[in-house]
Structure formats: structure tokens, C-alpha cells
Amino acid sequence: MSTALSEQEILRRESLQQLRELGINPYPAEEYKVTAFAQDIADNFERFPDNYKKVTLAGRIMTRRIMGSASFAELQDSTGRIQVYLKRDDICPGEDKTLYNTVFKKLMDIGDYVGVKGFVFLTQTGEISVHVQELALLSKALKPLPVVKRDEEGNIHDGFTDPEMRYRQRYVDLTVNPEYKQIFINRSKVISSMRDYFNKQGWFEVETPILQPVHGGAAARPFVTHHNTLDMPLYLRIANELYLKRLIVAGFDGVYEFGKMFRNEGMDRTHNPEFSAMEIYIAYKDYIWMMAMVEQCLEIVARAVHGIPVVQVGANEINFAGPYEKLSMYDSIQKYTGIDVSAMDEAALRLTCNELGIEVDSTMGKGKLIDEIFSAKVESNLIQPTYITDYPIEMTPLAKKHRTKEGLVERFELFVNGKEIANAYTELNDPIDQRERFEEQLILAGRGDFEAMAMDEDFLRALEYGMPPTSGLGIGIDRLVMLMTNQVTIQEVLFFPQMRPEKKAKVATADDFINIGVPSEWVPVLNKMGFNTVEELKAANPNKVFNDLGGMRKKLKLDIIMPMKEVVMAWFE
């Protein structure tokens, strides 16, 4: 990609200069008092035309159709697009037609922010439009926007679709593809409806550390950083579970946190290195109570986004109204493979995995092996919301042992559309049991499982002071939003998904070239020749550069003085 300015960018900078010469500030400071919005006019003008006899709108020019002394343009504001009609003699009532002929027709471009005052009317073809009486430039755009065209059937032509460009330049994406804004509006509704629901129950929103000395609460590889003053490593949290439980110890009955978690693992269409989770802990409850709470909560969320609890996700219609199907982990494996793994030891599980064609390695313990079978054979079948309950103790070091079933813990995960979206326990509050579980994790870590949990002495100390019986829940917000907005990639529900850094070509400023003696009018020519830095220029053959300068001068028909050969040679000293 060329680093020098494109022809269109140069033209827009020239327009900027001409605007200033005409006494028009392309970036005015004053407030612009907007009184109307595109969507509102579209919805209400025909019923209440009298309300729109004097309107002020602001937004970007998205298309222009100029026909001599009259023009149509489309103005896009935060709510949508509306056509505006400009007539030369209306916006320029006097002799001076500069505002229309020069400013609007020549110096304004697609992408510029403008303000218009006028009245709403219906054109001969029946389109609601604003007849402009006053036009103001609010902000000049120096880069041309991609022009996405939509025809009468709503077909998109010349779409701005390259995912890389859309994610890297989300500001362009949402400008020219405003329909994607709805995903983020719905994301906000998911979060705000959950928060409202929790607050109404009297639960307390809290914030806990993101920089943690011990990364606990989940099985994942962390990002490590370093604190200079304390001269110690710190980890970006992979979970906030252990801190929220400390707050239950502290005496809060219900605490919840929406926040970013960070996991130093793979990136794909369902994983971003930082992702949002909601965790909530309620004292004196158990995981059975939590299932009912989740059903209520998710129905509220689905209704907040869609008005009904039924959500179309791909080919499936998913109903978030409870109660949801409940299936124990072992029963679910039995149901979808016909194999009863409940009594198997590690060796038998390993054999079963081999028979099912599931790859395993020596670091995997019993819990992990069962999880492998579940992931491979069960998960994708769970389309309607389904609770999988009662996990083997080995894979869940923070959950309480099952009240009746030996070797299991009180845990459920909620699966929807074949994906896990929530995880909940009756929390382990027996400090001695908790210490033993951490010790088992250390053994797994010793076997090479770098996702095994670390010992957290302070958390154990808190439990030793006493934590009431508690149930806790975590929900992956990004995945929930994907479900609620029918998106298959996490990137579509994140404004700024993680990307590899863009390779920036170094470009020297014009001053750098002028400092070594290049006349300013020749700097763009050097850039055009591919010399973006002084170093690049100095590495070239001086004689060839001198000759090429002459060639470029001729080719570009430049009316500038050719520098003397000695001057050019001096650049290279």
C-alpha cells in the first residue's frame, strides 16, 4: 500500500486550504444545535408534518447528486439517513453564489460533516427530504469513505466487506455499514438488562483487581506483566472468582462484576485474548437455585433484545424461556455415545477415548479425559438451552462436593446452540477441602498441565475465616451477545477485536527532506519516486536520482525549477 497521499487525499487537502481562504473554518468550535434526527423524521413526518417546518440536522454527506443549480445529497446522522435538497438560490439568496457553486459543489466531499437548517417536504417521487435553507460545514473529511451503494431492493453494491479492513477501521465500517451498529446496541441491551435485573434483586455491583499477583479462578494461561515499583510479576486476571468470593466472606449477600478477562491462548472466531465475563455470587444459595435464576435472567435478556424469549440463531430457533432441560454429565455422555463412563478409572477412560477416536496425552487426568469425551461427542447436540450438571471432582477444584453423589461436584454449565455460555457451582467453602483441591492441581501442574490452578494462600485464609454457603455463576458476555445477535464470530460483537499490528511504513516528514537541502516542492516528487525516508534516499545512487527527478518533472508536467546537479549531490552528503 502506498504511504504517500493519494490523489483524492491531496485534492481534499487543497479544498481545505481553499475553504480557509474563503474564511470558512473547516473545523469550527461552536456548538451546533441539532433539533431533528433522520429516523424520527422518517417515522413521524407524514403523520405530524407541522412539527418539521423548521429543523436542524447534522451528519455526514454520504452521496451527492448534483444537477446544475439544484442538488440532492444524503445526510447520515446517528439514527439513519435522510435526503436533503439544496437549491442554489435558496442557500445563496443574494448575488454571491459561492456557497453553492464553490463550497458545496467543489469543496465539500462525501464524508464531510455538515449541518443543515430547513424544512421537511416530500419530493415528486415521494421521498421525505429536507429542503435546505442554510448549510454549514462542521468537519472536513480528508480521507474518502468507501461508497457503499444500495439499490431499491436493498442489494448492496461495492460493499465494504473485507473483514480485516472492517475490524481495523471500525469507524469506517460503522459509518458505511451502519446496520452493524445494531449488534452493538443489542450488546448494550444484553448488559444493561442483566444489570437492571441484578440490581432489582438487591445485588451489589463491584470491581475487583485486574492485575493479580496469583492468577486463579480458572484454568487458562495468563498474560504476565511486571510492576516496576514493587519489582514483581503481575498477571492480568483470567478470572475474578476468588476475589468475588472474598467479598462474600466480607459479608455481602450478593456481588456481581462485569469485566474483561485475559487469556493468553489461541484466537479464532470464538476466542479473543480479552473477553467480557459477568460473574455473580449469592450467599446462602445453591446451584439448583442458580438454575432458576439463570432461566429468569436470560429470558429477560432475550426479551430486552427481541421483545420475545425466542431468538433465531442460524437455522435454529432458541427459546430462552425456562425451565431448561437438565442432564448430568455422565447421563449426557451415555445419551449421545451409549457409553457409561461413571465408574471408569483413568486407564479405562483413556481406552474409551482411543476407541472414540479422541486424541489424548499423558498430562490429562480423569476429569480432563471425561471433558474431552463430552466436548467431542455431546456438546454440539445441545441446541436448546440445556444444563449439564454434576461434573467429576477432578475437573472442578472450586466447586463443592455433591451432596449425595460420590466423586462429583455441584456444578452446572449451560449450553446453548452447541456452545457453553454459563458455568455455575455450589461454591466450595470448606477451607481444608479447598486446600487439598489446590494441592491436586499442583500435581497436575507438575505433570505439565500449565493450565492447572495455582495455590492462593490468601484466598484460603479468607475461607478459613468462614464463607457462607454460596452459589456462583459466570456468563461469557461475548458469546451470549453472539447468540442474541445471531453472529458466528466474536469479532463481530467486539468493537475492536485483537489484530496483528499493522505494518507501518516509515514516512519522513517534509521537514526531514528540507533539512538536508531538498526544496519543498520536490519533496512530493521524491515521495512519488518511492523515497519515504531520508535514509532510503541516501541509499540510492545520486546520479540516478538526479536523472529520475528530471524524468518525473517531465512525466508529471511539473512547472517547478529543476535543482542544480550540485544541489542534488549535496543531499547525499
Next chain:
RNA sequence: GAUUCCGUAGCUCAGCUGGUAGAGCAUAACACUUUUAAUGUUGGGGUCCUGGGUUCGAAUCCCAGCGGGAUCACCA
């Protein structure tokens, strides 16, 4: 990390078995007072991702790298 596809104008994309780089939109000029993917005429605009190789000759074939997509693995 593996496999695979892709990278050409500001944007969307053509470009055959290797032979001087194309279209639409955008942009510039002119015309046009109700258009709407406005229209008509005439222009300008390119490091064909980067670096090597093969060849008389590479956007095209080969190798390597960079970036992206998809699938898989790890994971939420």
C-alpha cells in the same frame, strides 16, 4: 501452531496456456431545477503485498516472508 484459500486504482472486483494493466463506483472538468445505484460527454489515477528465483519477457509460474479469511487443534 497445522492445513487451505486470498492479497491488482480510494472502494468492489476482472485480468485465459507468461507478451506494454482493465471495468464499475469514487475522483477531476463540462452540461443539467425533484433526483435517488441520477444521467451524458471527456480526463486523471497503479511499488499488481514484500523479497528472491525461472524466463528474452512475470500481476500470471516456483520459493520464502508479511498480512488476512476459512477449517482444525488449545480454550470461554
